[in-house]
Amino acid sequence: MIEENQTGDNKSSKRRFIILLASSITMALALVVISMYIYGISGAAQLDLSRPGYVTVRSQATDGSVDVNYSSVGNIDQSSITDFKKVYSQQSQKIKTADAFSGDPLGDDSLGLTVTN
């Protein structure tokens, strides 16, 4: 009788262990799917230079610490306006010089799709 009870307990705990494992794996898979979905739709995938296709340019990414320092508190006087204008102009110039996404690299000429007669 006692042996039968012990065997029953063993089977029951074994089953519970298997259920625990299966549910853990299912939950982990579900979380991975959800996180990958969020990664895809949030735009993070487009900014993630650790992806395999971006190996060549990864090292050229700036670290994001833009050297801009202008306080949101303090008086407004000629000096503070001049300081702001100086910093603003420097940063603005940096952006305009880059002239991002200009040109037509997807044009027929750039891709060598122009038919020459």
Add this chain to the structure above:
Amino acid sequence: MIKMKKPIATIVLILALTCGLVSIVAVKALAQSVGHSDAQVTIIKDNCVTIKSNLNQLHASDALLRVNMGQLYESMLTKLMDKFNSRLSDNHYDNSSFVFVAGGYSSTLNAFRTDYIDYEKQLSSTIAIDCASHPNDFYSAVSSARAKRNQVRSDVVKLNQYLDNYETAVNGFEINYQATHTEAVK
């Protein structure tokens, strides 16, 4: 009965020929409308590897550009415009024109982010197409990616315009400030 069938057969034949002719013309017109010819299809097939390599390079360089420029654009808003607006407000100056420009800039920055995602997805799917076996699909995808990249470019132009507008507003504010303080001194 047989006499009746002959004209019908002739009409059917004429209709079939007309349909055939019209469909050939339509297909050619469609090909022209998306801007590619048979010769271009041949070029795509022959240079598929090179074209894809170019697209992969563009994909990587545009991603880098997006990351670096995104940081710069973001910093202009959060580290400069917002802070200056806040400072003006704290000192009881009318900052409505600055807030208006910064609002437009912020909306355009959001559009830039969204449009870049669309463009990147389109470019990725273009690169995934086997251009050797599906040159027409590939060309259409390239055209679509081109249009989406132009949209990103248009957002960049707008952002730069907002940067200029904000600078103009600051200059205007400075002139008013100087005029007010000169009068006060007098």
